Amino acid sequence: MKKPNPLAIYASVIYGFLYLPLAVMFVFSFDKAPRNIVWTGWTGEWYLHLFHDAALWKSFLTSLGVAITAAAISSLIGVFAAYALAVRPRFKGRGAYSALINLPLIMPEIVMGVGILIFFVKARVPLGFWSLSSAHAMITLPYTVSLIRARFLSLRDSQMEEAAQDLGATPWQAFVKITLSLAKPAILGGALLAFTISFEDFTTSFFISGIGITTLPVKIYSMMKFGVTPEINALSSILLGLTIAALIFDRILLREKS
Amino acid sequence: MIINEMEKGNLEIDFSRTSAPPLLRIENIVKRFASTRILNQVSLTIEKGEFVTFLGPSGVGKTTALRIIAGFEKPDSGRVYLSGEDVTDLPPYRRNLHTVFQHYALFPHYDVFKNVAFSLELKKFPKDEIRKRTLEALELVQLLGFERRKTGELSGGQMQRVALARALVGRPALLLLDEPMGALDFKLRKMMQIELKNIQKKLGISFIYVTHDQDEALTMSDRIAVFNNGRIEQLGTPQEIYDRPRTAFVAEFVGTANIFSEKIRAAAGLGSENALFAARPEKILVHKNPVCSPQTVCIPSIVIDTAYAGSVRQVFFNPENGNGKAWVAYAGNSDSFSPGDKVWAKIKVENVISLCQKIEVNQ
The missing domain is CATH 3.40.50.300 (P-loop containing nucleotide triphosphate hydrolases)
Incomplete structure (x- = not known):
């Protein structure tokens, strides 16, 4: 018999640790028992339950709306921030601006969440769809900016914008027709990343979501208070499927252009 | 108007x-x-x-x-x-x-x-x-x-x-x-x-x-x-x-130029003190026994090396009283010179280029 490669065993353990829980969750979403302790047989009824749960649908649509809005705001601001940080001639304090944009990456999210909550309350901004969307736009900004910025940097030295201006394009036309067009995959990729981060965000949403606005992760958390049900497993499995789909879509998008 | x-x-x-x-x-x-x-x-x-x-x-x-x-x-x-x-x-x-x-x-x-x-x-x-x-x-x-x-x-x-x-x-x-x-x-x-x-x-x-x-x-x-x-x-x-x-x-940037040192200039009797002169390699004839007329500048030199360059043979030589920088001339590709040969570099006076020492701003 062939001797097993110790590195392969090591890798299997790591991957097992990462993905076995997901597999267990997926399998138990088909368990007949209403409490996931023992296996009692296959069923798809939990998925049907989800489908008929109006409150769940509502929170799903809320999450979807917030994630789309946050992704749109984040990538729009991201384009201009990335352009300022990558392409425009160096301005005073560019390093500091860059660091400030990236700060939310390393800041504990709970600090961000509490900070944003206090700010909104003191500023008398009603907690709801827009406050939540803008908070999400903020926490996803570092991701969109760094993705788009990397693309802008790779285009910067090609003199393409200069060539466009030389051929009669205004600086704005040159930016839109050349740099922005060429950065489109990176911008879409950034928006997609912002979407997924917003969609699965719990901490910030937990603080900001006010009365009558509950995102899916917050809803799942409240469902968990009564124990892990196969319904939650089913819901999580669906979310997992959506995430994988988004990931594949993103890969295809980026590969197409490179 | x-x-x-x-x-x-x-x-x-x-x-x-x-x-x-x-x-x-x-x-x-x-x-x-x-x-x-x-x-x-x-x-x-x-x-x-x-x-x-x-x-x-x-x-x-x-x-x-x-x-x-x-x-x-x-x-x-x-x-x-x-x-x-x-x-x-x-x-x-x-x-x-x-x-x-x-x-x-x-x-x-x-x-x-x-x-x-x-x-x-x-x-x-x-x-x-x-x-x-x-x-x-x-x-x-x-x-x-x-x-x-x-x-x-x-x-x-x-x-x-x-x-x-x-x-x-x-x-x-x-x-x-x-x-x-x-x-x-x-x-x-x-x-x-x-x-x-x-x-x-x-x-x-x-x-x-x-x-x-x-x-x-x-x-x-x-x-x-x-x-x-x-x-x-x-x-x-x-x-x-x-x-x-x-x-x-x-x-020197456009083509090759051999710049006259002050001593060579003085020996050749060209211009006034510190005037700058040069000659293109193709305008220099390298001869073992040249006939030097008043219309030519003849500089005794010693061959350092030669290089075959297809249509011509490049001859590198040290002019007497030079500033240490080798000169180059083009000889026929069948001419033969060996390092150490005593030769004369002969240039017609009309082919000597007169250079400005310094250019003025705003020409």
Whole structure:
């Protein structure tokens, strides 16, 4: 018999640790028992339950709306921030601006969440769809900016914008027709990343979501208070499927252009 | 204005006003980056249909001069006039000139046709006009049939042609070329040089061509501006630049020059003290027993080495009283010299080039 490669065993353990829980969750979403302790047989009824749960649908649509809005705001601001940080001639304090944009990456999210909550309350901004969307736009900004910025940097030295201006394009036309067009995959990729981060965000949403606005992760958390049900497993499995789909879509998008 | 003056009874007409202004005039351009003067009082006039080359080693300001003409940089002082109009403060997209960039800067998300048609589409020309003129431009650079190719599928030479067609399609009065052949191999370069010159003649467009390649400058240009230290050190036809270089820098940068040391000058009885002289290698005859007449300068020398260079044999030798730098002369390729040979370097007086010690600002 062939001797097993110790590195392969090591890798299997790591991957097992990462993905076995997901597999267990997926399998138990088909368990007949209403409490996931023992296996009692296959069923798809939990998925049907989800489908008929109006409150769940509502929170799903809320999450979807917030994630789309946050992704749109984040990538729009991201384009201009990335352009300022990558392409425009160096301005005073560019390093500091860059660091400030990236700060939310390393800041504990709970600090961000509490900070944003206090700010909104003191500023008398009603907690709801827009406050939540803008908070999400903020926490996803570092991701969109760094993705788009990397693309802008790779285009910067090609003199393409200069060539466009030389051929009669205004600086704005040159930016839109050349740099922005060429950065489109990176911008879409950034928006997609912002979407997924917003969609699965719990901490910030937990603080900001006010009365009558509950995102899916917050809803799942409240469902968990009564124990892990196969319904939650089913819901999580669906979310997992959506995430994988988004990931594949993103890969295809980026590969197409490179 | 002239008619007005005539009506007023002022019949004295200034005829210089009636002739068309030059295509391009730059006046006393100064440009600094940080505290370094990149350009120092550069002035130049270019007429319609002229092929002018900016020649010089890298970092002497020729590309900066080109960028100021194109509008990508603003001079610290000095003016730029295009056909008499002051364009110093106009952005690049408002100037009637186009540029061929060193690395082409083609648009990778467009095919060849869209790249070339770019300026026409911006100007909102009718569709069939765009099509007609784009195909004409592609025909001019011999790329008909490549319209649907992506720029990534083209060779270096083809990309160069697309860049040229893209810049020519808008029929600018002036085309700027920034070391456009830098990335091409030697043979392709030679071919493109001839083609470029033909296109320029055919269209009657003025070209400003930036290069550090003296051969390219000599073969293609109507006039050459030799740049050094942020100034035009000499401006003239290729023949003037080669046969009558004004300074040691020009003499040594364009072709090869053997500079006379002070002792050689004194021994040859040329000029006054500290005057600078030089001779081209092909104007020096290396002889073992020359006949020296009063119309020649004869310098006793010792051969260091020879090198076979195909059509000629290069002879390297130390002139007596030289400053230690070896001279070079071209002998017939069948002549034989060995290191250590005592020879005479013979130059006709009329072939001795007189150089300025220093050039004055504002020539």
